[in-house]
Amino acid sequence: MPSWAIGIDLGGTNIKAAVVDEAEGVVDQDSQPTDAEAGPEGFVRQLALLASEHFQRGSEMLDPGTFAGIGVGAPGAVDSTKGLLSYPPNLPGWGRYPLRDALQSRLEQAHGLAAPILIENDANAAAYGEAVFGGGNSFRDFMMVTLGTGVGGGIILDRKLYRGPNGTAGEIGFMIIDFEGESVHAGVRGTIESLIGKQRIVELACGMLDDPKASPRLMELCSLNPSKVSPRHLEQAAKEGDPVALRLWQRVGSILGVGLANIVALMDIRKFVIGGGIAAAGDLIFEPALMQLHRSTLPSMHEGLEIVPAKLGNSAGVCGAAALCFASGHPLRSDD
Amino acid sequence: MPSWAIGIDLGGTNIKAAVVDEAEGVVDQDSQPTDAEAGPEGFVRQLALLASEHFQRGSEMLDPGTFAGIGVGAPGAVDSTKGLLSYPPNLPGWGRYPLRDALQSRLEQAHGLAAPILIENDANAAAYGEAVFGGGNSFRDFMMVTLGTGVGGGIILDRKLYRGPNGTAGEIGFMIIDFEGESVHAGVRGTIESLIGKQRIVELACGMLDDPKASPRLMELCSLNPSKVSPRHLEQAAKEGDPVALRLWQRVGSILGVGLANIVALMDIRKFVIGGGIAAAGDLIFEPALMQLHRSTLPSMHEGLEIVPAKLGNSAGVCGAAALCFASGHPLRSDD
Numbered sequence: 001m002p003s004w005a006i007g008i009d010l011g012g013t014n015i016k017a018a019v020v021d022e023a024e025g026v027v028d029q030d031s032q033p034t035d036a037e038a039g040p041e042g043f044v045r046q047l048a049l050l051a052s053e054h055f056q057r058g059s060e061m062l063d064p065g066t067f068a069g070i071g072v073g074a075p076g077a078v079d080s081t082k083g084l085l086s087y088p089p090n091l092p093g094w095g096r097y098p099l100r101d102a103l104q105s106r107l108e109q110a111h112g113l114a115a116p117i118l119i120e121n122d123a124n125a126a127a128y129g130e131a132v133f134g135g136g137n138s139f140r141d142f143m144m145v146t147l148g149t150g151v152g153g154g155i156i157l158d159r160k161l162y163r164g165p166n167g168t169a170g171e172i173g174f175m176i177i178d179f180e181g182e183s184v185h186a187g188v189r190g191t192i193e194s195l196i197g198k199q200r201i202v203e204l205a206c207g208m209l210d211d212p213k214a215s216p217r218l219m220e221l222c223s224l225n226p227s228k229v230s231p232r233h234l235e236q237a238a239k240e241g242d243p244v245a246l247r248l249w250q251r252v253g254s255i256l257g258v259g260l261a262n263i264v265a266l267m268d269i270r271k272f273v274i275g276g277g278i279a280a281a282g283d284l285i286f287e288p289a290l291m292q293l294h295r296s297t298l299p300s301m302h303e304g305l306e307i308v309p310a311k312l313g314n315s316a317g318v319c320g321a322a323a324l325c326f327a328s329g330h331p332l333r334s335d336d
Numbered sequence: 337m338p339s340w341a342i343g344i345d346l347g348g349t350n351i352k353a354a355v356v357d358e359a360e361g362v363v364d365q366d367s368q369p370t371d372a373e374a375g376p377e378g379f380v381r382q383l384a385l386l387a388s389e390h391f392q393r394g395s396e397m398l399d400p401g402t403f404a405g406i407g408v409g410a411p412g413a414v415d416s417t418k419g420l421l422s423y424p425p426n427l428p429g430w431g432r433y434p435l436r437d438a439l440q441s442r443l444e445q446a447h448g449l450a451a452p453i454l455i456e457n458d459a460n461a462a463a464y465g466e467a468v469f470g471g472g473n474s475f476r477d478f479m480m481v482t483l484g485t486g487v488g489g490g491i492i493l494d495r496k497l498y499r500g501p502n503g504t505a506g507e508i509g510f511m512i513i514d515f516e517g518e519s520v521h522a523g524v525r526g527t528i529e530s531l532i533g534k535q536r537i538v539e540l541a542c543g544m545l546d547d548p549k550a551s552p553r554l555m556e557l558c559s560l561n562p563s564k565v566s567p568r569h570l571e572q573a574a575k576e577g578d579p580v581a582l583r584l585w586q587r588v589g590s591i592l593g594v595g596l597a598n599i600v601a602l603m604d605i606r607k608f609v610i611g612g613g614i615a616a617a618g619d620l621i622f623e624p625a626l627m628q629l630h631r632s633t634l635p636s637m638h639e640g641l642e643i644v645p646a647k648l649g650n651s652a653g654v655c656g657a658a659a660l661c662f663a664s665g666h667p668l669r670s671d672d
Contacts, residue, residue, distance in 0.1 A: 077636055086636075087636075140501065141500075141501045155602075155603075162603075163604070164477075164603055164604020164605070165476065165477045165604055165605065165606070166604050166606070166637075166639070166640070167604070168604045168636070168637060169602065169603055169604035170602065170604075171601040171602065171634075171637075172601070172602060173601075174597075174601035174633070174634060175598045175601050175602060176513055176594050176597060176598055176632055177512055177513060177514075177515045177526075178513075178514065178515055178516065179513045179514055179591070179594045179632075180514065180517075181516075186634060187634075188597075188631075188632055188633070188634070189632075190513075255515070258512050258515045261510075261512060261524075262511045262512055262598060262602075263602065265507040265508070265509075265510035265511050266491075266505065266506065266507065266508060266511060266598075266599065266602060266603070267491075267498075267500055267505055267602070267603065268499070268500020268501055268502050268503070268504045268505035268506075269500070269501065270501070270502070295524075296512055296515075296524055296525075297510070297524070298507075298510060298522060298523075298524070300413055300422075300423075300504070301502075301504060301507075303502070304502070
């Protein structure tokens with residue numbers, strides 16, 4: 001009998017929450033602004049209220065007897081075993097915080113709800129969501145890469161989440177592919193994120209627009225102000241055949257392809273699920289990435305190489321966080 | 337009760353064979369030139385004879401009742417499940433060859449020996465050898481990197497060999513860290529092997545000796561012929577304080593450190609065991625590598641970073657190949 005769970009995706013701007021059914025996926029979903037000012041305690045109150053409301057809503061639609069728990073995807077370093085969140089980015093002043101236990105107490109005391117709670121890194125949760133319900137559903141082993149403000153990732157091996165010995169695996173954004181290059185991010189030179197993070201893509205485009213005549217269309221889209229050019233503009237211009245925008249996505253895709261090639265060489269993973277806001281450019285990125293992936297790997301490793309789009313969009317995190325709670329009978333149970 | 341096994345390391349130049357006791361390690365070891373000319377069939381005859389002789393020798397010292405089998409480490413792509421060897425480098429004309437079954441038949445028919453046989457990639461076997469008997473013995477998770485003519489590797493996760501979905505994991509030599517650089521190896525640009533493979537190290541040194549006065553000591557060691565300079569010369573000169581040789585090892589170590597940083601970011605592995613002929617330079621490489629590893633990773637990933645030398649030298653392969661045969665009670669059993 002399928003169970004259901006609540007998935008929460010804890011972002012610096014918004015908190016998303018969903019009721020997720022093992023068979024149906026998301027059956028109810030909600031988002032509200034994060035009250036980052038309230039500090040951890042105020043935040044836990046917000047979180048507990050949200051979870052409790054979703055438990056009520058879920059219980060009206062689904063059998064409360066098959067409720068599996070509450071999964072929370074959170075940014076930064078997460079110790080799933082201890083339920084600790086450490087120095088989450090975008091949530092200043094949190095330090096090292098026992099989120100699981102704090103949420104558990106608050107839920108019991110203020111809402112009379114006793115439920116198993118799991119805390120997981122948000123990129124890992126998103127990867128697991130794509131594994132269970134999304135673009136990675138048919139793959140036994142794959143890497144999910146999220147292209148957005150940052151470049152993040154999560155690894156699924158044998159249909160389970162691969163966390164690594166310290167729980168920090170999957171940081172493809174910090175993979176170095178240009179060790180003597182100019183780009184630096186978070187103090188590390190030549191990382192994937194320094195080369196194709198959103199900010200860098202915009203900077204690249206700005207540089208290409210130094211000559212305003214290079215792309216009249218892009219200039220028009222950004223209202224003649226190159227510093228206002230956005231990935232959305234670049235996507236639109238490229239789809240209209242604009243050469244500057246096409247060249248830019250070509251480069252972004254090639255760089256992604258080099259990063260994926262390193263994953264093939266090291267981990268022998270050959271399937272990639274790509275999500276995040278930047279990935280909305282789709283084949284503009286995926287095609288050059290796949291070509292570069294072939295160029296950057298040995299022919300003996302070409303069999304089975306595949307790059308597919310993520311399917312769950314912004315819901316990947318809540319889906320994955322919830323799915324981590326499903327009963328041990330679930331084929332994707334990760335903590336057995 | 338500890339068991340024992342025969343480990344064979346199949347190289348293009350030499351075949352090594354050893355009797356390996358689960359508790360004691362290597363108790364008897366042998367090496368003979370590879371008869372590459374004889375083709376697969378002749379080669380299997382040579383291999384079967386060698387295995388049979390070692391079984392005799394082992395049986396005189398150890399209890400034949402606890403004999404666990406024969407493990408073979410072989411170059412190139414190995415399908416352990418099917419016992420297939422595919423296009424082994426340095427063994428031209430082999431194609432795709434069912435080494436396990438061929439060896440099994442020959443052993444039974446010509447020597448009356450029926451034994452379980454396991455085939456494994458040689459770099460994986462060496463990593464497993466270091467895990468069971470060598471430098472990685474105290475690590476639950478680590479990567480073994482072999483620096484020699486090529487740069488290879490093997491990954492141990494949770495004390496088991498990580499082969500990857502297709503059995504080709506661990507190819508750190510093909511990791512790209514300089515995607516727009518000049519160095520190319522096997523058609524791929526900017527790989528670790530293209531940057532610090534033995535040939536490249538010698539080329540780098542030659543380049544530095546363009547000015548013969550830059551290092552009188554190195555010129556002396558290579559008999560005034562820069563094209564004859566060897567890693568051994570470079571090691572000796574560096575240990576005597578020669579600035580050219582020191583600069584060269586500094587660079588080799590830094591490049592290795594960048595590669596290791598990528599493994600930390602991606603797999604969250606923080607322990608590294610370094611072996612192979614080039615690694616004889618020891619701290620000349622390890623110290624700059626560890627410094628670079630810190631520079632190239634986030635502070636949140638620095639805890640537990642460690643680089644240690646391999647301990648088994650040329651015996652890692654035979655030890656690991658044999659250890660893969662040990663009974664399922666063994667904590668390092670890889671195929672459970």
